[in-house]
Amino acid sequence: MDPKLKKTKDSSSNSANSPDSTHSSFLFPDEVLERVLSLLHSHKDRSSVSLVCKDWYNAERWTRTKLFIGNCYSVSPEIVARRFPRIKSVTLKGKPRFSDFNLVPQYWGADVHSWLVMFAKVYPFLEELRLKRMTLSDESLKFLATSFPGFKALSLLSCDGFSTDGLKAIATHCKNLTELDIQENGIDDFGGGWLSCFSENCSSLEVLNFASLSSDVSFDALEKLVRRCKSLRILKVNKSISLDQLQQLLVQAPQLIELGTGSFQQELTPRQYEDLETAFSNCKNLQTLSGLWEATSLHLPVLYAACASLTFLNLSYATLRSDELAKLVAHSPNLRRLWVLDTVEDKGLETVGSSCPLLEELRVYPADPFELDLHHGVTEAGFLAVSHGCRKLHYVLYFCRQMTNAAVATIVQNCPDFTHFRLCIMNPGEPDYLTNEPMDEAFGAVVKTCTNLQRLAVSGLLTDLTFEYIGRYAKNLETLSVAFAGSSDRGMQCVLQGCPKLRKLEIRDSPFGNAALLSGVEKYETMRSLWMSACNVTMSACRLLAKDMPRLNVEVMRDEGSDDRQADKVYVYRSVAGPRRDAPPFVLTL
Amino acid sequence: MENSSSSSIVSTESEKNSVLNLKETELRLGLPGSDFLEKKAGTGISLFGKDLKDEGNNGFSQIPLKNLVSGAKRVFSDAIDGSGKWGFSMKGGSEVDLGNGGSENNNTLQSCLAGPSGKEIGNPNPAKPVEDKKNENNSTAPASKAQVVGWPPIRSFRKNTLATNLSKNNVVEGKSGLGCVYVKVSMDGAPYLRKIDLKTYCSYAELSSALEKMFSCFTIGQYAPHGLPGQEHLRENCLKDLLHGSEYVLTYEDKDSDWMLVGDVPWEMFTDSCKRLRIMKGSDATGLAPRAMQKCKSQS
Numbered sequence: 034m035d036p037k038l039k040k041t042k043d044s045s046s047n048s049a050n051s052p053d054s055t056h057s058s059f060l061f062p063d064e065v066l067e068r069v070l071s072l073l074h075s076h077k078d079r080s081s082v083s084l085v086c087k088d089w090y091n092a093e094r095w096t097r098t099k100l101f102i103g104n105c106y107s108v109s110p111e112i113v114a115r116r117f118p119r120i121k122s123v124t125l126k127g128k129p130r131f132s133d134f135n136l137v138p139q140y141w142g143a144d145v146h147s148w149l150v151m152f153a154k155v156y157p158f159l160e161e162l163r164l165k166r167m168t169l170s171d172e173s174l175k176f177l178a179t180s181f182p183g184f185k186a187l188s189l190l191s192c193d194g195f196s197t198d199g200l201k202a203i204a205t206h207c208k209n210l211t212e213l214d215i216q217e218n219g220i221d222d223f224g225g226g227w228l229s230c231f232s233e234n235c236s237s238l239e240v241l242n243f244a245s246l247s248s249d250v251s252f253d254a255l256e257k258l259v260r261r262c263k264s265l266r267i268l269k270v271n272k273s274i275s276l277d278q279l280q281q282l283l284v285q286a287p288q289l290i291e292l293g294t295g296s297f298q299q300e301l302t303p304r305q306y307e308d309l310e311t312a313f314s315n316c317k318n319l320q321t322l323s324g325l326w327e328a329t330s331l332h333l334p335v336l337y338a339a340c341a342s343l344t345f346l347n348l349s350y351a352t353l354r355s356d357e358l359a360k361l362v363a364h365s366p367n368l369r370r371l372w373v374l375d376t377v378e379d380k381g382l383e384t385v386g387s388s389c390p391l392l393e394e395l396r397v398y399p400a401d402p403f404e405l406d407l408h409h410g411v412t413e414a415g416f417l418a419v420s421h422g423c424r425k426l427h428y429v430l431y432f433c434r435q436m437t438n439a440a441v442a443t444i445v446q447n448c449p450d451f452t453h454f455r456l457c458i459m460n461p462g463e464p465d466y467l468t469n470e471p472m473d474e475a476f477g478a479v480v481k482t483c484t485n486l487q488r489l490a491v492s493g494l495l496t497d498l499t500f501e502y503i504g505r506y507a508k509n510l511e512t513l514s515v516a517f518a519g520s521s522d523r524g525m526q527c528v529l530q531g532c533p534k535l536r537k538l539e540i541r542d543s544p545f546g547n548a549a550l551l552s553g554v555e556k557y558e559t560m561r562s563l564w565m566s567a568c569n570v571t572m573s574a575c576r577l578l579a580k581d582m583p584r585l586n587v588e589v590m591r592d593e594g595s596d597d598r599q600a601d602k603v604y605v606y607r608s609v610a611g612p613r614r615d616a617p618p619f620v621l622t623l
Numbered sequence: 624m625e626n627s628s629s630s631s632i633v634s635t636e637s638e639k640n641s642v643l644n645l646k647e648t649e650l651r652l653g654l655p656g657s658d659f660l661e662k663k664a665g666t667g668i669s670l671f672g673k674d675l676k677d678e679g680n681n682g683f684s685q686i687p688l689k690n691l692v693s694g695a696k697r698v699f700s701d702a703i704d705g706s707g708k709w710g711f712s713m714k715g716g717s718e719v720d721l722g723n724g725g726s727e728n729n730n731t732l733q734s735c736l737a738g739p740s741g742k743e744i745g746n747p748n749p750a751k752p753v754e755d756k757k758n759e760n761n762s763t764a765p766a767s768k769a770q771v772v773g774w775p776p777i778r779s780f781r782k783n784t785l786a787t788n789l790s791k792n793n794v795v796e797g798k799s800g801l802g803c804v805y806v807k808v809s810m811d812g813a814p815y816l817r818k819i820d821l822k823t824y825c826s827y828a829e830l831s832s833a834l835e836k837m838f839s840c841f842t843i844g845q846y847a848p849h850g851l852p853g854q855e856h857l858r859e860n861c862l863k864d865l866l867h868g869s870e871y872v873l874t875y876e877d878k879d880s881d882w883m884l885v886g887d888v889p890w891e892m893f894t895d896s897c898k899r900l901r902i903m904k905g906s907d908a909t910g911l912a913p914r915a916m917q918k919c920k921s922q923s
Binding site: 131133134135136191217218219245326349350374398399400401402404432457459461514516541542 | 771772773774775776777778779780781782784785816
């Protein structure tokens, strides 16, 4: 810890006890304190700092320029405006995570507009806006584009409610735009004309990601844009960009650090193929590669030259076979993060284990999640193979159809540093396929061995024992996702009572009822949120919770045709803003 | 609706009935309009083409879904006991029928959670068996496997992108010129699909015959008395029991993603345009089955 900081802390607390605690000549002048605190960037650190004393609270609030709000309803725009006068960058997250999987109806809320209105008033020099799971309309985007002359960076992840018309407004009006990052949103795509709205004077772009949009953009406009923007470091194009077009772009931007290709399948002449290969080999700074839609062994070799410097390879949209993956990873010894589809199968993962000793993160997505054929995809063998070869693995997301307790136990022995362990055995309630036992011991091994575990997602056939283990051992756990698991209230109770750092708990289709819900009454204020859907909670328990804990918002959504007493979907979160005023009729605020 | 149409056909086709009476005791897979109905199928199972039914039976009786226990998949019901009150939240056309599901479950539930506690799980509202829900959905959705909302947990963008990829790949395979056209075959109520190469058959008759062999195991399982699957000694009786079974209709998805009745177009045209096959429960094929009956009528 910075010794200067420590010193000021001590003298500060001393003077706080003395009767002259407001006499600032005893302390560092405000300017010095503010100067010191302005070096703090982590919002968690800043939170802690603001709790020290009033002076520090004030110094902190004047020096905070980056705002992070993990739940947009935990606080109101007015409260934020009062506290922080000098914000340049805002990150806002809205809907519960299960909205990504269609568990939250449309028009639930998390509309950003009221925030934008406040920002326009209080933070006219706002530069960055990063939204996750928020709703925003084209009008909001137009408002954003025209209200903040210095606006630079817009990042939208998993948002909805807008269309490419809104993007047009951004491209047209934001003269100093450095970042436009559009990812996996529920967006109405009315065509790629928005790209052509960038003015010919715009040369400030550093980040351009439109990979998840479907329509064609004007390649001419794109090429000129890329040529003008000499500081472009991240370019992720969409499927409409062909291979030879990609080559032309790469020639203009060999400085790229992150590249998302377009469609990777095209009839190329030998000359074109060569040019593409050369273009890739000239990208000396490439660290991240993604896109690669429809990539086949025909064209993958053009990448080999660029693979040496890669640290992140995202193949999660490329249906590669094991041999195709093998060749790619053989050229990529520096990989830290790898995302693949399960078409690579266990064999492909074996090659990962042997070629990528520095691997820290692995994600294996299912190519065909609803296929029942057991012979496709990956099994415990693939995961084991990676764990043998990649001892630094600490983040895994693994979709599979079969798993065993023994395999998981071995895996965490090989890699005890897991911080994020997300295992999804795709058939709900699937037991250990060799022993037919529940998967309790697997997750028990995970929490016992991986003491740094922050995030855990469980699956398979699980009894309360899993949750006993979690409560007893997972002392650093912050996020827990539960689906089709557990046997009784006791499971959830163990977690609520045992995990001191728990912030987000999301549960679906599990037999936890009122007793479980109410056992966490004091816990929920220390957490960001709790989600329970298709569990056994009733309205009366929710009402009780709401009554006892005024600083919690308890929201219930009911399914069509269900019993009046059932609380089908419950969302509980702490808030200093009181119950929200924009709840749609199907959200009952208790 | 189905009853009235079928009974009217019975009355007008009594002659045909008597001719094919023997056939009724055989279990076969028959295509509408094909001479397949005349074919002696041996130990095959007649899944459809049976516009004719026994007196007093509904033409399209329901498969007792609760009795369909997949061999390959683990029986989820082992893990549950009691009456299922809660289930998976579903949408997209299939309503969750929590109450009914619960009572059905009583037949197949045992509490057997491996674990230190040998006692009954006291939870009054445990899970519904996954298979049951899957099967119920099978009957309504064209997709062959029931889909629980939001499971597996994959974002829509990724799901949609991969779905397009896969269908593209299938089409590409079909046109590969290697001379094989692999298409998936699903059957309502079956826990898994099969894949067949259309090029290995040269007529609808061959296709039917192959399909009936392939999917016979499911229907035997279904119609075993007392709902016990896989008991070999019941085989003979099962064949007879299929008389009372529901009709099946063979449908396929064409290049325009429309679901069509198999048998209308020439064989070559069919293999060129067929993307996947579905053996549909007759009760779902209300739009299609009557035509099937008409075809049979015209061919007799």
